Amino acid sequence: xxxxxxxxxxxxxxxITQKAAGLFRRKGFASSSxxxxxxxxxxEASSLYNHIxxxxxxxxxxxxxxxxxxxxxxxxxxxxxxxxxxxxENLIRFHIHMMLDSYDEVFVANHEWKQLPEPYLGNxxxxxxxxxxxxxEIVSIGVKKEEIKxxxxxxxxxTILSAVRxxxxxxxxxxxxxxxxxxxDMVNHLLKGLTK
Amino acid sequence: xxxxxxxxxxxxxxxITQKAAGLFRRKGFASSSxxxxxxxxxxEASSLYNHIxxxxxxxxxxxxxxxxxxxxxxxxxxxxxxxxxxxxENLIRFHIHMMLDSYDEVFVANHEWKQLPEPYLGNxxxxxxxxxxxxxEIVSIGVKKEEIKxxxxxxxxxTILSAVRxxxxxxxxxxxxxxxxxxxDMVNHLLKGLTK
DNA sequence: GTACAAAACTAACGCTTATTAGTTTTTTTA
DNA sequence: TAAAAAAACTAATAAGCGTTAGTTTTGTAC
Numbered sequence: 001x002x003x004x005x006x007x008x009x010x011x012x013x014x015x016i017t018q019k020a021a022g023l024f025r026r027k028g029f030a031s032s033s034x035x036x037x038x039x040x041x042x043x044e045a046s047s048l049y050n051h052i053x054x055x056x057x058x059x060x061x062x063x064x065x066x067x068x069x070x071x072x073x074x075x076x077x078x079x080x081x082x083x084x085x086x087x088x089e090n091l092i093r094f095h096i097h098m099m100l101d102s103y104d105e106v107f108v109a110n111h112e113w114k115q116l117p118e119p120y121l122g123n124x125x126x127x128x129x130x131x132x133x134x135x136x137e138i139v140s141i142g143v144k145k146e147e148i149k150x151x152x153x154x155x156x157x158x159t160i161l162s163a164v165r166x167x168x169x170x171x172x173x174x175x176x177x178x179x180x181x182x183x184x185d186m187v188n189h190l191l192k193g194l195t196k
Numbered sequence: 197x198x199x200x201x202x203x204x205x206x207x208x209x210x211x212i213t214q215k216a217a218g219l220f221r222r223k224g225f226a227s228s229s230x231x232x233x234x235x236x237x238x239x240e241a242s243s244l245y246n247h248i249x250x251x252x253x254x255x256x257x258x259x260x261x262x263x264x265x266x267x268x269x270x271x272x273x274x275x276x277x278x279x280x281x282x283x284x285e286n287l288i289r290f291h292i293h294m295m296l297d298s299y300d301e302v303f304v305a306n307h308e309w310k311q312l313p314e315p316y317l318g319n320x321x322x323x324x325x326x327x328x329x330x331x332x333e334i335v336s337i338g339v340k341k342e343e344i345k346x347x348x349x350x351x352x353x354x355t356i357l358s359a360v361r362x363x364x365x366x367x368x369x370x371x372x373x374x375x376x377x378x379x380x381d382m383v384n385h386l387l388k389g390l391t392k
Numbered sequence: 393g394t395a396c397a398a399a400a401c402t403a404a405c406g407c408t409t410a411t412t413a414g415t416t417t418t419t420t421t422a
Numbered sequence: 423t424a425a426a427a428a429a430a431c432t433a434a435t436a437a438g439c440g441t442t443a444g445t446t447t448t449g450t451a452c
Contacts, residue, residue: 012399028310030226034440043400046441050399055440111307114224155381158362166358185351208429230410239430242411246429251410393452400447408439417430422423 013051016041020058021104029059029112059112060120066109067127069098074134084142088160089187091135095164096183107168132157160190209247209257212237216254217300225255225308255308256316262305263323265294270330280338284356285383287331291360292379303364328353356386 019040023032034055038045052058073094077087099106113124139153163186170182215236219228230251234241248254269290273283294302309320335349359382366378 026310028224028226030224031311033438035438044402046402046443047400049441115227152381155378158366159359159382159385162358162362162365163355166354166361169358170354182351185348186355189355229408231408240432242413242432243430245411395452396450398447398449401445403443403445405442406440409437410435411437412435413433415431415433417428419426419428421426 011051016048016051017058017061018104021062021108024059024062024112025104025107029108029115056115056117059108059115062105063109063113063116063120063124066098066102066105067124067131069102070094070131071127074131078134078138084138084145084147085191087138088142089191091138092160092164092187092190093183095161096167096186099164099167103168110165110168132161135160163190207247212244212247213254213257214300217258217304220255220258220308221300221303225304225311252311252313255304255311258301259305259309259312259316259320262294262298262301263320263327265298266290266327267323270327274330274334280334280341280343281387283334284338285387287334288356288360288383288386289379291357292363292382295360295363299364306361306364328357331356359386 016037020032020037023037023040027036033045034048035045038048041048074091077090080087080090082090113121116124135157136153139148139151139156142148143150143153167182167186212233216228216233219233219236223232229241230244231241234244237244270287273286276283276286278286309317312320331353332349335344335347335352338344339346339349363378363382
């Protein structure tokens with residue numbers, strides 16, 4: 001009779017969620033079974049239900065935890081009073097760090113949100129839209145204040161978000177490139193494309 | 197008793213595959229059932245098996261059709277004798293056109309290749325790797341010939357591929373931006389980042 | 393040690409899945 | 423028009439799914 005090991009400062013539900021994030025990333029949410037997850041943890045599938053409500057609830061937990069982290073950081077940036085380029089650099093670096101530090105969770109939130117049931121799906125998409133619009137607004141203000149060059153804000157935001165998301169393909173590359181070097185290269189490249 | 201409608205110059209298998217690509221894009225491969233696909237086509241699920249071998253075979257057809265199109269175009273570019281920037285522009289434009297013209301298929305190949313069974317999975321990944329390495333080689337030669345600035349070829353290729361892939365989020369946007377304008381903006385932006 | 397709660401277990405449920413077998417209908421060929 | 427081939431149908435199969443019920447074991451507190 002194996003036991004679920006909780007982490008330092010974490011509940012057993014947290015441990016299950018973390019293992020699930022890894023499994024969902026590797027195989028996809030719909031192709032991952034509760035029995036498979038239980039195997040990884042070293043327990044029977046039914047035992048998981050002492051700690052979680054449902055398979056879907058695990059996905060919800062992952063997706064909204066990631067969304068909340070991004071939104072919290074965004075609000076912090078919005079209230080910082082820094083100039084546009086500083087705000088964007090802060091946001092880009094946060095995206096990169098999230099991708100590197102919480103790879104599984106960010107990957108799952110990016111790829112598996114479609115599997116959320118309503119009303120969670122609508123809620124999640126609304127948060128994404130709001131986040132995207134906030135970034136567009138930041139770029140727009142920068143253009144108006146002439147802090148950055150006159151580009152279409154939507155294209156700029158699309159480019160930035162696509163670029164940082166591309167890091168998921170880089171991940172696991174041995175060490176041709178140091179993390180800090182890649183981070184600085186990407187920040188410089190993305191910001192340089194915005195300066196006048 | 198409904199019938200499967202084949203297209204101009206297409207077999208019924210092609211019609212099934214095309215409808216499947218749309219379904220798989222919207223719901224994901226694992227979450228799409230053969231009954232659902234049959235419903236969309238207007239036929240019983242078992243009738244599909246007169247034309248296809250299995251659900252997995254449909255995914256294989258989609259993924260390798262896309263891979264072959266990209267590889268064929270790449271070989272054409274490699275043998276063109278043009279300079280580095282011309283080659284890269286050609287490749288970037290092809291990626292954009294593929295994303296716009298064969299949205300469902302490209303999306304499915306990008307998102308659902310993990311669900312391929314061996315040996316198809318290994319084959320697919322090998323083709324992707326080879327494709328990526330060929331792009332890196334093109335950039336490397338450009339750097340060596342001093343046709344483009346001295347950047348890390350891997351980072352350049354990662355940036356280009358991430359950017360064009362980001363177009364899948366843009367798709368379905370009403371018409372804030374004309375297709376040609378977006379295409380030219382993206383090409384210019386990506387190539388400008390490479391010039392000395 | 394005894395009582396209580398937490399968390400594991402076994403066993404099963406009802407449902408959905410991809411797929412097959414066998415049959416009937418439709419279309420093509422001669 | 424009759425025979426042959428293509429493609430639809432109905433019905434069923436075995437396997438896997440998430441989840442629940444009921445029971446037993448484990449850990450905690452007096």
